[in-house]
Structures are given as structure tokens and as C-alpha cells.
Amino acid sequence: MTNLPREIVSNDLILGNICPNIVQMLIADKRSENTKKAYERDLTHFSRTMLNGDPTPERISTFLTLEQFEAFQLVMSYKAMMLENGLSEATVNRRLAAVRSLVNLARRTGHCSYDLKDVTGEKNKAYRDTSGITVKQMKAMLDVPKDVIAKDIRDFAILRILWENALRRSEVVKLNVADFNAEDRTLAILGKGRGSQKEKISISEKVAEAVLKWLSVRGDVQPNEPLFIALDRATKGSKRITGEGLAQMIATIGKQAGISKKVTPHMIRHTSITAALEATNGNVSAVQKLSRHAKVETVMIYDDNRTDKQKEVTTLLADLF
Numbered sequence: 424m425t426n427l428p429r430e431i432v433s434n435d436l437i438l439g440n441i442c443p444n445i446v447q448m449l450i451a452d453k454r455s456e457n458t459k460k461a462y463e464r465d466l467t468h469f470s471r472t473m474l475n476g477d478p479t480p481e482r483i484s485t486f487l488t489l490e491q492f493e494a495f496q497l498v499m500s501y502k503a504m505m506l507e508n509g510l511s512e513a514t515v516n517r518r519l520a521a522v523r524s525l526v527n528l529a530r531r532t533g534h535c536s537y538d539l540k541d542v543t544g545e546k547n548k549a550y551r552d553t554s555g556i557t558v559k560q561m562k563a564m565l566d567v568p569k570d571v572i573a574k575d576i577r578d579f580a581i582l583r584i585l586w587e588n589a590l591r592r593s594e595v596v597k598l599n600v601a602d603f604n605a606e607d608r609t610l611a612i613l614g615k616g617r618g619s620q621k622e623k624i625s626i627s628e629k630v631a632e633a634v635l636k637w638l639s640v641r642g643d644v645q646p647n648e649p650l651f652i653a654l655d656r657a658t659k660g661s662k663r664i665t666g667e668g669l670a671q672m673i674a675t676i677g678k679q680a681g682i683s684k685k686v687t688p689h690m691i692r693h694t695s696i697t698a699a700l701e702a703t704n705g706n707v708s709a710v711q712k713l714s715r716h717a718k719v720e721t722v723m724i725y726d727d728n729r730t731d732k733q734k735e736v737t738t739l740l741a742d743l744f
Contacts, residue, residue, distance in 0.1 A: 444480045445487065445529050452528075455593070457666075465521035473501050487529045491537040498522055498542050506545070516544035553728045555694030556677070556686060561586055563680040573640045574654045578672060580633040581651060584610070585673075585688060587627055589695035589714050591615060592666050592688040600638070601646035605631050614715055622715075696725050705730070 446466050453459045470478035474486055489497065498519070505515045519542060529535035556564075565582055568575035584590055594612045602611040602621070608631045611621040626634075638644065641652075641661075649663035664672075670687060677686030692714075699710045700722075711722045 445483055445525060445532070445534060446478045446480075448532075449525055449528050457593070461517070462521050462524070465518045466525060468518060469501060469522050472504065473497055483525070484534075487526070487535040489537070494526075494537050494539065495541065498539055502542065512545040519544050553693050553697065553725045555690040555692070555697065556682060556684075558694070558698050560677075560680065560682050561691065561694055561698075563682070564676050564686070567676045567679045573637075576633075576637050576640055577651060577654060578676065580630070580637040581669070581672070582676070582691075583630045583633045584626070585691045586695055587630055588624060589692045589699070591692060592669055595651065595688070596649075596664055596666050596669055598650040599646065600644050600648050600650050603634055603638075603650060605635055624715075693725075696722070697729050700726050700729050 446463075449466075450459050450462050453462060466478050470476065470482055470486075474482045476482055486494070486497070501522070502515060502519060505518065523539045523542065526535055526537070526539050530538060565579065565586070568579040568582070570576060570579065581595060584595060588610070590612065591614075594614060597613045598610065604610075608626050608628065609623045610626055611623050613621050634650070637651075644661075648661055651664045651669075652661045653664045653668050655668070673688050673691065674685050677684075696710060696714050699713050700707070703709050705726050707719055707722045707726055710725075711719050714722055714725075716722055
């Protein structure tokens, strides 16, 4: 139930003091479709939980015209409710961040007089699980496509790119034909958090050969066409493979390779980063170039999980007695 003062709701609606659709302005400002959907879900949850309905301009306007203490009290009540319901720290923090972003945008556009900087999130340890599959299992997945039909050739090329370059799912599906340079052996990828600026990464001769083989079975293609297209029966023409389609492809190949757990593209990324750390004897700085993480500390989490120093020290203590 909302803590929103009833008299404020009434006054706002009577005066017709309705600000523009700040929610849609905020969502439109995000580049990633996944980010847009996440903000929409989180702000809808906040509005339905605390404002008694969907985030209409009227309801959001009412929220944004509260006094500082009233707004703080309302959002803190929202946080307390989520924690009482047993939601994870990551979910609580993400939803609070969405509400803070909404308020910040409203302040910048002159539709709100308060801030929520004192509404803090819960401490959350990121990347707790960096396990993927084993290198042996990855090899088994690469052996599944039999180089017989176009789908096999496409799938093999995607698998090699995911494995050798630790790419994210979104980075693979956004690739265009022009992003592949066979002569220089590079791919121009649209990385996470990089805006519209593409960055070139080096690829191996094996990846280049796999992509060239795929393009040869594609036939005539234009530079602005997607590099990897959907090949299922329901898809007509040269439509770009979707993130969901890629995830389903990886899960199917993982099952065919005899892997009991469901394999995802991000699990392959985890495997690649961990294997790279193993191959470089823990050269975190070098592997950061592969993973393209903004912070080296993130790669260090992978290395800590790989070496399991806690287990090593625990064993030393156990051996003392």
C-alpha cells in the first residue's frame, strides 16, 4: 500500500499540474533494448506497488511533486518492502537505481525539487558465480556442428567467436558483414557501455576461416546486412539472429554435446576468461584486454574463483593439527 499523502494526490489532479512523461523520456534515453525493458519493468513495479497503479504521467507527476521527506519516506518504504519479501540485493539495488534515475532526470528538466541520493542500495558482491563449462566440454560443443549444412557452418563460426574472443551475446548478434575484415583479421564490435562507438578486436586465423566459410554459403551479401542470420523454418529472408535465438542455439548444442546443465552464451564467456587466466598464469591485465571489462577488479574475481585461495589457506590451517 502506498504511503503517498492523499491530499497531495487530490491537489495535483485538481490543479492539473502534470509534468511530461518522464518515464518514457528516461527509457528513450537508453541505447540497449534490454536496458529499456528493465527500466520499464522496474518503474512499473514501483508505481504499482507504491502509487496504486501503472506509471502514468499523472501518477509520476504526483510522486515528483512530493516534499523531500515525503519522497524519501516513500522510497525507503519501498526498499523495506522488497527486503521483507526476500528479493535479492541485486534486484533491490536495480529497482532503486531506476527510481533514482527517474528523479534525477526530473530534477534536470525542472519537474522535481528533491533528490534521492541518501537512498542507498544494499551491499552486493558482484559476479559470485563465474563458473562456466570445462575446456573439454567446450571442445565437445565445437565438435557438434558437422560442416554439412549452412546451419552447421554458421553455428561453428559463432562458437569459435564466442570461445576465442569471450564476446557477449549482444556483441555477436549486432555484428554486420562490414564489421568483419578477413585481410586484417579483425571484428568491429559494439561493446557493452560503449555507446555507438565500435571497437576493433583481433581474431585468429581459425575464426577468420570459419566466418569466410559461412559467408561463402550465404552467397551475395551487402556490407550493412547482419553477419549472422536466423536459419529456422519460421524465419523468412536474411533476418538477424536474435539474442534469444542465439541462446537457444547454444543450449541445444550443449545438450547435443552431452553437457547436463543448460549452457548459455555467457557461460562460454566465463569459460573463455577463466581458461585465458589459466593459460597466462593469472595475467589479469592481459586477460582484461580479452574480456574488455571496464575494471580490472572484475577480472580479479574470475582469478580468485579460479585459484580458490580461500580453500588453499583453509587446507594449510587444517594440516597444522
